[in-house]
Each structure stands twice: as C-alpha cells, then as structure tokens.
Amino acid sequence: MTKLTSTMAGTVFGVEVAVGDEVTVGQVVMILESMKMEIPIEAETVGTVSEIHAQVGDFVNENDVLITFDV
C-alpha cells in the first residue's frame, strides 16, 4: 500500500480517478488549486486506487494523504 500526499497547501480542484482504477507512474490523479494555479498531482507508483481521502472543494495541507493505492 502506498500513500500519495499533497505537495503543497491548497484546495482540491478535481479528482481524476475513482476507487478501483489502475494508475501508471506519472498519471495525473488529482488536481489541486493553490495560489490561483492548477497543480497536477501525479501517481508515483503503479497501483490500484483503494481510497480517496479528499474531495473537490476540500482544503488540504502540505503532506496530507490524498489517495491510497494498493500496489
């Protein structure tokens, strides 16, 4: 199991995957909005989405867990 964390403080702007989706390295899985910018969050490993911890509109801090993957 691996955890993908937020690279910076911001608001969730888009969730690009659903539970059960398989992802590849570098795939954009979530988009944050911070400092008026869209910040793509990429998967760091291959895996299957097991849990999504933040929804559109949620505020997340740096290092908060966004998505958990089964590897």
Add this chain to the structure above:
Amino acid sequence: MVEKTTYNEKLEEKCKEIFAGGHSKYHERLKEQNKLFVRDRLALLFDDGQYTEDGKFANYEAGDLPADGVVTAMGKVNGQAVCVMANDSTVKAGSWGARTVEKIIRIQETAEKHRVPLLYLVDSAGARITDQLDMFPNRRGAGRIFHNQVRLSGFIPQICLLFGPSAAGGAYIPAFCDVVIMVEGNASMYLGSPRMAEKVIGEKVSLEEMGGARMHCSVSGCGDVLVENEREAIEEAKRYLDFFPANFTEQPPLKEAISAKVGRTLEAIIPENQNAPFDMYEAIDALIDEGSFFEVKKLFASEIVTGLARIEGRSVGIIANQPKVKGGVLFVDSADKAAKFINLCDAFSIPLLFLADVPGFMIGTSVERAGIIRHGAKLIMAMSSATVPKISVIVRKAYGAGLYAMAGPAFEPDVCIALPTAQIAVMGPEAAVNAVYSNRIEAIADPKEKLIFVQEKHKEYKEEIDIYKMASELIVDEVVAPSDLREVLANRFTLYETKLLSQPPRKHPVYPV
C-alpha cells in the same frame, strides 16, 4: 626505459606495492559494493588514463598504509588540466591521517598556483581518531582543507564525486564544492553516523534514510546530481567541466553549435490560460542545443529548474519556473536552490537566462515560519548582484516578488523580453479584484449583478496589465514571438559578451543567509 640496477628494481617493487593499494580482502569488498578501486577511477577520469602523482610514498614506512590512503594527482580531462584528490577506501577505509591531510592541502595549493579545476573523489570514513593530534587541530590540520576550499571557491571550479561515505567533518568537503555528484546506494553524507545518533540522542535510523544519496539529492539539497554508478558519475563530471573555464579569469569554452531538438513549437507548448500547467522542460528543449542540458538539483525543489545548457555553442545557466510542479510557486527550498546556482554561474562568467512563469512566493503560516522572506531575499540578492549577462524572459505570468526574483526590469537585466503570453502584475486578476473591491462585491445582493461587476473589473484589470501597454511604457524592452526566441537569445548573448559592470566600492554585501 629505466636502466636495470638493483636500486631501480627496488624502487619499482616499492611503487608496485603502493599502486596495489590496501589488502586484497578490501579489494574484494569493493567488488561486492559495486565500487571501483581508486586507481581505476582515475584511469577512467583522465585522458588516456594518464596522470602525474605526488607523494605516493606518503607513510610508506608504516608498511600497511600505501599513499596514506589518498592519491593526489594532476592530469588532463577532455584536454583541460585539472588537479584531483582521490580517497583509497582499501586503505583504512580511506580515513585521514596526518600525511593524508597534508597531501590534500598540497594538491589544493597546486590547483591554486596553476589556476585549474580541482576534483575531490571522496570515499572516506573520516579522521583517524588515533592520529588526532597530528591531523585534526593544527594549522595544517584537516580544518585547513576546508579553509582552502573556501579560499578557492569561485577562483577555480571545485567538484565533488561522492563514491562512498563522507563522514563527520569530512562531510564539509562536498558542502564547499560547487557541485556534488552522488552514487546511489553508496554515497552518504552525515555528521554523526546512525550508530552515534542512537547512542547520543536515542534515534533509530538507517544510513540511507539519514544521509543517503537519494535523500541528499531530493530532501536536504546537499547533493546536486544522483547517478546509478561510478562510471556515470565520472562521465557526468566530465560533461559538467565542459561548461566551465579553468578559473574565474577565463571565459567558458565555446563549443560547436547544435540545433535545438525537433519537437513542438513554444506556441504549442505554452497554454494561454495562465493557470493551466505545462512542462517547462519541453520549453527549454526548444531553446537549447540538443542534448546539452546538465541539470543541477533535478530532484530537489522541482518547482524551479536550474541547469547548464548551450545556446549556439555558448554556455548559459538557466533558471526557469516549472508550472507543472507546485504551480511554479517559489518556496524556501526553491529560492535557496536558485540562489546557489546563480552564484555558481556568476562566479565563472556563465551568462544567465531566466524563464519566468511564476505566481509569486508561497504564502501561509508554514512558509513564513520557515523564513521564506529571508530565503527569498537570498535569491533576490544573488540574482541582483550577478554581473554576468542576464536575460529575463517573461513567458507567462510574473506576479509580485516573483517578477523580482526572476530578474525583472528593476534588477538590470540586459534585456527584459516578453512573449505575447506574458502578464506582469502585483497579483493575478482574480486576486487583485478581490483585494481592491471586496467590500463593494459583498455589498451587491443579486448574484447575477455580482458576477457582472466582477467580470467587468477583471476585464479592466487585464487591460491595465496588457503586455503591449507594458511595452509602450518601456517596462519590457521587447516582445518576441515564441518561435523566434532561440534565435533572439543566441543573438543577444553574443552581443552582451563585452558586458562590464562597475561595482560600488566595498568589501562585499551583507548576505541575508
């Protein structure tokens, strides 16, 4: 051909013994660790494997300490004379005795006299504690190595290739070098070993976590280039050296011009929507000679890209915001990374290219507590005091202090070029309208009317910061079509070769570090 006499045979025998390094079991150990013997490293580094060595008989009388665990030599790398210090980890784990330290100090003095780059091939367990009185505290003790490194900093290029540990005080060798290349899995840097950390502060941690190559190249920022093996480290060091003059009095070598990589145009790469991300690496590829990019600190603070490259054969240092990572926002680490890189280029007459697409410095409690203002000041001072040719290109947005950090008009760039997608402002339209009209926006009850008002104000604001208005006011010097940018840069860097800036009379500024 050496004449055959008894004493010559004896000499030859002694040399052979020294060239063999430490005990065979330590050579076996090297193989297990995927490491090369020090003399094999040197053979790979120097042109035709040839080098001239001094002090190889150091500590010969001890019997088991060939060359006292360090090879110091002069030779050529890609035709350029350089000096080298290389630890031999088969001799007491490459630890430092009195003669080891003396040899390192002497090769530093040689590099200064001959004004040539100095490479440190580090693989050392640190000081021989049993020899401390002879090697640690005195005028020509280990401290002198670091003192000399500081003295040589900016005078000649100093490069560290970290093949193994650089422990305790020894960790300052990489710290004072211009660039540190680390071999993943073997290189490490730490003041106190994990064993010591457990004993002294009760922390249980692995060496890799605490001071491994990957950690230093991605978290601490002490490492600049992470490589897989020693051969790659040596190749990267050669590639790096090629961008630099032998010393600060000379100019970087001009190489043969190579055209840019064939790919999408900058018009296709850069989205007009200021908030949409794109990959700055692709834009850099469109501007530089193909294959010339040497990235520094790729894995650290990736929201800013710093690297050496060539444009029409000329060395340039690129500082570019990366909108794909953290929106290209400047943080504590990104400011620190860019400041050191600018200092490096300025020291050796490598002109600077700034590619600005930056929403500003990060805000919020966490960065304020981490001192983002003083780290930002460090970047702004480095950029501001650089006297090499500086070209500032406003790619898209350059908001607030972000404009300043990226060599905006007030910081005497030789030219500030805007692409038609450029947008210069204290802040973006959304934030600005909120800041100025928040009371009036809140006072409008009807949501439809509210939206109309906000949109009207956005439009007015965008007109206010229109790039042609900026050009009309002489804020930017030139507006250039993205596809012409490479040619414009090549032309201008050639024109700016003669740049000479006088400095106010003083010793040095007071650095905000």
